[in-house]
Amino acid sequence: MTSELPAVMLESVSKWYGEVIGINDVSLAIDGGVTGVLGPNGAGKSTLFKLLLGRLRPSQGSVRLFGTDPWESTSPFRRVGYVSETEPLYEWMTALDFLTTMARLHGMTRDEAKERAEHVLDFVGLTDVRHKEVGKYSKGMRQRVKIAHALVHDPDLIILDEPLHGCDPLARTSIMSVIRELGNRGKTVIVSSHILEEIERITEQIVILHNGRLLALGNLHAIRGLLDKHPHRIMLETESPRELAKELISEDPIYGVRFPEEGCLEIQTGDLSEAHAILPNAIVKSGIKVTSVENPDDNLDSLLGYLVGG
Amino acid sequence: MDVQGRELSETVWTRMDRKAGAVVELTIRQLRHKISTWVVLSLGTVLMIMLLAFYVDAVREGFEPVDNDGDSVDADRDGYPLGQERKYGTSDWDGEQFPGSGTYIYEGEIDWNDQNREISGNKTWEGMSFLDSTWIDFDYKGGQWDYIIDWDDVTDCQDTRGEVFVDWIPDYSTACQLENGTYATNGKFTAEGNLTVPIDYFLSWGYITGIFDVPKDPKEMYIDEDDIDWDGSGGSQGFDDDGDCLRIDWYTQVDGNGDMMWWQEPHYPDSNRNGIPCDVVWVIDPETGEVISINADSSVDEDPVDENYVGEAGHRTFVIATGKIAFVLLLGLFLPLFLSLGLVRDETERGTLHYLLSKPIHRGEFIFYRVLGYLAVVSVFVLILSLVMALITSVIGPGDSFVRLGDFPVWLGIAFTTILVLAAYGSLFNTIGLLLPKYGVYLCIIIGVWEFAMGFTTLISPSSSVASLSVSHWGLQLIDSVVLASWPDTIQFSQMSYAFGLETGLEWIWSPPVHTLDTNNPYLGIITSTIVLLGTSAAMIGIGSAVFSKREIM
Numbered sequence: 062m063t064s065e066l067p068a069v070m071l072e073s074v075s076k077w078y079g080e081v082i083g084i085n086d087v088s089l090a091i092d093g094g095v096t097g098v099l100g101p102n103g104a105g106k107s108t109l110f111k112l113l114l115g116r117l118r119p120s121q122g123s124v125r126l127f128g129t130d131p132w133e134s135t136s137p138f139r140r141v142g143y144v145s146e147t148e149p150l151y152e153w154m155t156a157l158d159f160l161t162t163m164a165r166l167h168g169m170t171r172d173e174a175k176e177r178a179e180h181v182l183d184f185v186g187l188t189d190v191r192h193k194e195v196g197k198y199s200k201g202m203r204q205r206v207k208i209a210h211a212l213v214h215d216p217d218l219i220i221l222d223e224p225l226h227g228c229d230p231l232a233r234t235s236i237m238s239v240i241r242e243l244g245n246r247g248k249t250v251i252v253s254s255h256i257l258e259e260i261e262r263i264t265e266q267i268v269i270l271h272n273g274r275l276l277a278l279g280n281l282h283a284i285r286g287l288l289d290k291h292p293h294r295i296m297l298e299t300e301s302p303r304e305l306a307k308e309l310i311s312e313d314p315i316y317g318v319r320f321p322e323e324g325c326l327e328i329q330t331g332d333l334s335e336a337h338a339i340l341p342n343a344i345v346k347s348g349i350k351v352t353s354v355e356n357p358d359d360n361l362d363s364l365l366g367y368l369v370g371g
Numbered sequence: 372m373d374v375q376g377r378e379l380s381e382t383v384w385t386r387m388d389r390k391a392g393a394v395v396e397l398t399i400r401q402l403r404h405k406i407s408t409w410v411v412l413s414l415g416t417v418l419m420i421m422l423l424a425f426y427v428d429a430v431r432e433g434f435e436p437v438d439n440d441g442d443s444v445d446a447d448r449d450g451y452p453l454g455q456e457r458k459y460g461t462s463d464w465d466g467e468q469f470p471g472s473g474t475y476i477y478e479g480e481i482d483w484n485d486q487n488r489e490i491s492g493n494k495t496w497e498g499m500s501f502l503d504s505t506w507i508d509f510d511y512k513g514g515q516w517d518y519i520i521d522w523d524d525v526t527d528c529q530d531t532r533g534e535v536f537v538d539w540i541p542d543y544s545t546a547c548q549l550e551n552g553t554y555a556t557n558g559k560f561t562a563e564g565n566l567t568v569p570i571d572y573f574l575s576w577g578y579i580t581g582i583f584d585v586p587k588d589p590k591e592m593y594i595d596e597d598d599i600d601w602d603g604s605g606g607s608q609g610f611d612d613d614g615d616c617l618r619i620d621w622y623t624q625v626d627g628n629g630d631m632m633w634w635q636e637p638h639y640p641d642s643n644r645n646g647i648p649c650d651v652v653w654v655i656d657p658e659t660g661e662v663i664s665i666n667a668d669s670s671v672d673e674d675p676v677d678e679n680y681v682g683e684a685g686h687r688t689f690v691i692a693t694g695k696i697a698f699v700l701l702l703g704l705f706l707p708l709f710l711s712l713g714l715v716r717d718e719t720e721r722g723t724l725h726y727l728l729s730k731p732i733h734r735g736e737f738i739f740y741r742v743l744g745y746l747a748v749v750s751v752f753v754l755i756l757s758l759v760m761a762l763i764t765s766v767i768g769p770g771d772s773f774v775r776l777g778d779f780p781v782w783l784g785i786a787f788t789t790i791l792v793l794a795a796y797g798s799l800f801n802t803i804g805l806l807l808p809k810y811g812v813y814l815c816i817i818i819g820v821w822e823f824a825m826g827f828t829t830l831i832s833p834s835s836s837v838a839s840l841s842v843s844h845w846g847l848q849l850i851d852s853v854v855l856a857s858w859p860d861t862i863q864f865s866q867m868s869y870a871f872g873l874e875t876g877l878e879w880i881w882s883p884p885v886h887t888l889d890t891n892n893p894y895l896g897i898i899t900s901t902i903v904l905l906g907t908s909a910a911m912i913g914i915g916s917a918v919f920s921k922r923e924i925m
Contacts, residue, residue, distance in 0.1 A: 114729055135731045143729040149722040153404045165393035166730040168386030210726065266839040 066128035068140075068218040068249040069113060074122035083108035085273040085336060086122070090253060095244035096252040097260035097281070100270035106253040107146065109270070110222050111151035114143055126218070139167065142211030146222040148203070149340055152196030156187055156206050167214040173219060174213075181209040185239055201232025203366050208239060218249045225259050237263050259363040269368065276368050283363070293333040295340070296355040302326035308347035312339050390732050391740050399743025402710060411709040412752055415702050419756055422697055423763060426689050430767055434681045436595045439872040440673040441509075442615070443593035448518075452584075454593035457615060459585065460624035462634040466517040470622075473582035480575035481568045488570065493563035498574030499536065502546070502554040504564035511561045518544040520558040528555050536569035599871060603652060605662075607673045607903065609651030616640055616649035616670040642669045651870070662863035665870040675871050682769035684864040684875035690764065690778065691854055692880045694785035698757065699846040700826045703792040704819050706749045711797035712815060714741045716804035724924065735916030738805075742798050742912060749797070750790045757786035777858065784853030784897075791904040792846040796822075798908045799842075802915035805922075809915040833882045845886075845903045852884040852896030859893075 069091040076083040084105045100106050111117040112124050115138075116129030124130065126137035151159055157178055164174035182191045186204040190198070195206055204224060211219055221240065225233050240263050243250050254260050260267060261281060269277040269284075277284055299305050305319040305326055314336045317329035330336040333356070344351050387716050402408045438444075442454035447462070449469040456463045459470035467475075475495065481488055493506070497518075509522045521544065528547040532539040535555045536669035544558040557855040561579075568574045593613075602609040611617045617640070624632050631637075640648035643666040651667040667673070715738060718724040723858055727737060765775040799818070825841030833851070838844040865878045884896035884905075 111925070114725070116728065119924055129711070135733055138729055138731040141729065143725065145722075145725050147722045147725075149721060151726075154400075162393055163398050163726065163730075165396075166415065166732060167392055168389050168731070170389060369912070 066125070068127060069137045069251070070123075070125040070128075071109075072125075074119045074124055076112060076117060076120050082273045083117075084112065087270075087273075087275045088122075089268060089275060089278060091249060091268075091323075093111075093247065093249050095240060095250040095252060095264035097264050097267040098251060098259060098270060099255070099260055099267055100253075100276075101361065101365070102224050103272075104255075104270040105273040106270055107222060108273075110143070110220055110253070112249075113220060114138075114141070123209050125283075136240075139214070140217040142214065142216035142219040144204075144211045144219075144221040144224055146226065150195045150203060150206065152194065154195060155210070156182060156195055156198075157191040159206065161211055163210045164213045169214070176211050177215070178209075181212045184212065185209045185295070186235060199232075201228045201236070203256050204228055204232060204236060205239070208236065214241075216248070219243060219251070221250070221252045223253055225254060225256075230297065233259070255361060257364060269365070271365055271369060272283055284320075284368075287367070293330050293336070293356070295328045295330065295333075295336060296357055297326045297328065297351050298324060298353040298355075299326060299349055299351045300324060301349055305344070305347055305349045305351070308349070309340075309343055312336075312343055314339065358367045374759070387736075390730070391736075393739035394727070394732070394737060395747060397712070397739050399748055402745065402748045402754070405710075407709045408748070411706060415706065415752070415756065417682040418697055418701060419693075419760060420691055422689075423760065425601075426764060427767065429685070429689075430769075432878065434678045434685065437677045437681070437874060438594045438674065439677070439874070440597070440615075440670070442674070443590040445590065450587045452588060452590045452593050454596070454613065454615065455585075455588045455620075457635075459622045460632065460635065460866065462632065464634055467519065470585035471583040473579045475577055475579050477575065477577040479577075482573050483571055485568075488568045489565065490568075490574070490576070491565045492576070494576040495559065495561045495579055496556070496566065496574060496576045497559040499540065499548070499557050499572040500555075500558075500566040500568050500569070500574050501536075502556050502562060502564055502566050502753055503552075504554065504562045506563040508561035517592035518558045519697070520544055520546050520556060520560045522546070522560075536572065548862070550880060593674075595674055595676045597670075597672055599651075599672045599675045599680070599867070601651070601670060603673075605653050605655035607645065607647050607650045608653050609649075609667060611649045611668075611671045613674070616668055640668060643667065644867045648695070649825065659859055661859045662866060665863075665866040667870045672871055675873065677873065680864070680871075680873055681875055683870055684873060684877045686764070686768045687854075687858065687861060687864060687879050688876045690781055690785075691850065693760065693874070694781070694850050695826075695830070695847050695880065698785050698789040699792050699850065700823060700843060702753065702756075703789055703843070703846060704822060706752075707745075707793055707796040707800045708812075708815055708819060710749065710819070711745050712800045712804040712812060714738075714745055714797075714801045714804065715806045715915075716811070719924070728924065734920045738801065738916050738919055739912055742794070742801055742908075745797050745801075746790070746794055753789045753793070754786050757782045757789070779879045780857040781854055784857065785850060788846050788849040788853065788900075791849070791901060791908075792842055794908040795842045795904050795911070798915065802911050802918070805915050805919055830880065842907060845900045845907075848884055849897060849900035851881060852887070852893040852900060854881060855884060855893035856897065 071087050071089050074087050075085055082350055087109070094367045098106050098109065108117065112119055113126060115132060115135070118132045124132070127140060129137045131137055154162070160178035160181060161171070161174045164177045164300065165171065169177065182188050185208055187205055187209065189200060196205060200205065208221065208224065211221070224236055224240070228236060240250055240252060244264065248364070252260065252263060265281045266273065267277070267279070267281045267284070297305065302325060308319055309315055309328060314330045314332045315328050316331060319327040319329070322325050328336065442457065443452050445452050445463065447464055447466040449466045451469045453463045455470060461470055461472065478494065481490060507522060509518060524545065526545070526547045528535050528549045530539065535541065535547065535549070536677040541555055541557045546554045546556040546558070547680040550553050566574065597611065597613040600612070601608050623635065623710065626632055642653055645652050651665060651672055653662055654664040655661065656663045664771050708722045718727065728734065758842050761779055766773070768775050768778065800815050803814055805816060822841050825838040826843035826847060827833050828838040829844045829847045833848070861881060862883060865881055866872060868875045869878045883891065884893055886899040887893065887896040888899065
């Protein structure tokens with residue numbers, strides 16, 4: 062019965078703390094697949110999650126998890142897994158122990174809980190170290206324990222608050238693949254981040270929050286498409302920027318060049334994807350060595366700047 | 372209920388069970404990983420070890436005979452103990468007064484104005500003189516506070532201060548000897564010879580009559596000399612073994628008006644007013660057969676053989692005092708102060724609360740399970756501690772049997788009471804920790820002081836209505852009830868302590884329970900106290916749950 066209702070449903074939800082606004086008139090529904098919640102620090106991501114988890118009560122509007130108000134009832138938490146942004150764990154517990162305890166809090170028997178714990182530890186790749194105390198884990202391993210804890214009761218909705226924050230590239234990659242795998246298995250996954258590139262590697266379905274408002278909702282590529290038509294810069298590091306500029310200026314999407322500093326070439330373009338499509342060939346043709354290519358405008362700030370500024 | 376419904380309810384119940392088990396187990400394990408847990412539990416253990424050491428020490432020394440009525444003293448140091456002086460009506464505050472000391476009859480004096488300052492004779496003299504003696508009664512000696520000259524301590528009158536009785540006078544109740552062999556006296560003495568009274572000084576004389584010889588009784592005769600005479604039944608009992616109530620053949624001295632001398636204690640041979648002088652009224656409850664009150668005439672059975680009574684009463688005093696003060700007041704307050712205040716608050720501070728709150732467990736339930744977890748830890752500790760105490764004291768305690776099995780219900784009752792008190796304080800402090808995360812500890816300390824004060828108020832005045840506003844009051848009352856239920860003759864020992872002056876402390880540490888709905892039934896006392904303590908815990912958990920359920924958690 063409840064399975065037909067969307068996992069997450071917000072209707073005109075506002076939450077303010079005294080004078081400060083956390084979330085301002087947000088309406089959205091999320092069901093199925095991986096959704097990225099993007100926004101700079103203070104955009105309202107954490108407030109949104111705390112509303113979903115019944116830790117805060119909306120000042121206005123209604124929040125529903127599988128059709129139930131999470132402030133009033135804990136029953137939807139049966140189907141929800143949550144990975145918090147905060148660091149602490151029970152340091153003295155082993156990973157297996159911790160996950161077994163957490164599974165038991167969902168009403169599983171000791172044996173069921175242990176079996177589930179072993180299963181999710183395998184899923185996040187921590188089987189080898191499951192008998193080690195989590196206090197001795199690296200940052201990435203701790204993050205994976207927290208994710209495993211959110212999965213141990215096989216939830217339908219998984220909420221991850223900044224799961225990649227502070228992780229090394231290796232951990233990042235493995236966590237991203239775990240999240241993508243969850244999406245492939247038909248779970249509803251909500252991931253927050255303030256880094257566009259991270260989200261981009263996980264999902265195309267995004268929600269952008271800014272100053273508590275819902276700024277954009279939908280496919281990342283569609284949103285980016287808008288952005289691509291906007292003037293963009295590409296930075297190239299090379300030994301001979303002027304020679305390379307001569308070669309590239311004739312290309313169609315490129316309408317200007319600058320030399321901001323020694324060994325550096327800035328290309329200005331009106332169509333970022335087109336420019337990236339022709340760049341590799343043009344560079345190879347010129348025979349000039351390029352050590353790096355960067356898109357300084359391809360980040361959340363410029364995206365937000367574009368969306369807000371219009 | 373159809374099959375499906377039953378299955379559903381079973382599922383709900385068993386799942387709740389499992390969640391409760393998980394929260395309780397997690398709480399226990401968390402407490403086990405806290406240093407403060409081990410510190411406070413160790414302190415509790417050390418407290419019990421110290422108490423046991425005192426107990427063992429007391430038992431090893433045994434129970435020495437105590438002079439419960441205080442008549443073995445010899446305050447005036449005349450060699451006759453108070454008990455013997457009282458028989459003869461003499462004062463134990465005046466060394467001249469003792470059995471057979473006789474009466475001094477005044478004959479004459481030489482005062483400041485008399486011209487003739489010389490006198491001869493065999494008299495008892497008092498004052499200042501030069502004594503040229505032919506005989507001195509060296510045995511006429513006083514005690515501590517009289518002025519009879521001590522002839523063992525005569526000094527030489529040669530003195531740098533000058534001429535005796537001109538430049539200086541000998542100290543009171545002393546004499547000194549001059550070069551020519553005469554004495555300069557200041558005090559009372561009996562002697563024969565010629566006496567010269569120095570100018571400006573005074574001497575009186577007389578004789579002592581009615582002297583007879585009374586052998587001095589040893590002090591030990593007046594210790595444990597009036598044992599309790601009781602045949603086990605009710606009514607008029609007792610016998611005044613030492614005769615200080617009956618006073619048959621006593622020499623009672625009276626003054627000129629026929630009144631008793633000032634040092635004589637007022638004598639009321641029927642102070643319990645039952646019409647029978649010098650007896651003890653024992654009141655026995657016809658239903659239980661237990662002694663419920665003892666009313667003794669003064670000075671009857673008042674100096675019993677301590678060994679027979681103090682051992683048992685002292686043992687009970689130790690058990691009850693340990694239960695009330697060490698278990699209920701000290702462990703009862705300090706364990707929750709360290710272990711329950713942070714049960715939920717610490718999770719918030721540490722940032723691990725969300726692991727527990729993002730689970731399908733109602734917050735109110737969650738608080739209840741947390742308190743249960745804490746209670747599991749402290750209950751096991753209290754049970755072990757009380758059983759160890761029970762085992763040791765019941766083996767080395769007084770009595771003929773190898774183990775005092777009758778002690779165990781009392782110790783279990785103490786453990787039960789302590790656990791109820793720990794539940795009440797635990798839920799109270801946990802709720803305070805939730806309401807006032809930062810300053811709650813100060814409020815808890817204030818509450819602790821209040822609870823201590825009310826605990827001691829309850830010890831002194833069990834029926835105090837103010838004290839009933841405290842958890843400690845109900846805890847102590849519960850112990851009183853448990854003691855009466857397990858050892859029904861405690862009233863008898865308490866009454867004996869009170870009636871016969873036994874210094875066991877039992878009547879101070881234990882009184883019959885108050886909250887028995889006027890039935891004096893200890894089991895009703897147990898029920899009422901248990902209900903109040905459980906109700907307090909439930910109310911506190913309820914308040915904590917209500918507050919916590921409606922709280923936004925950042």
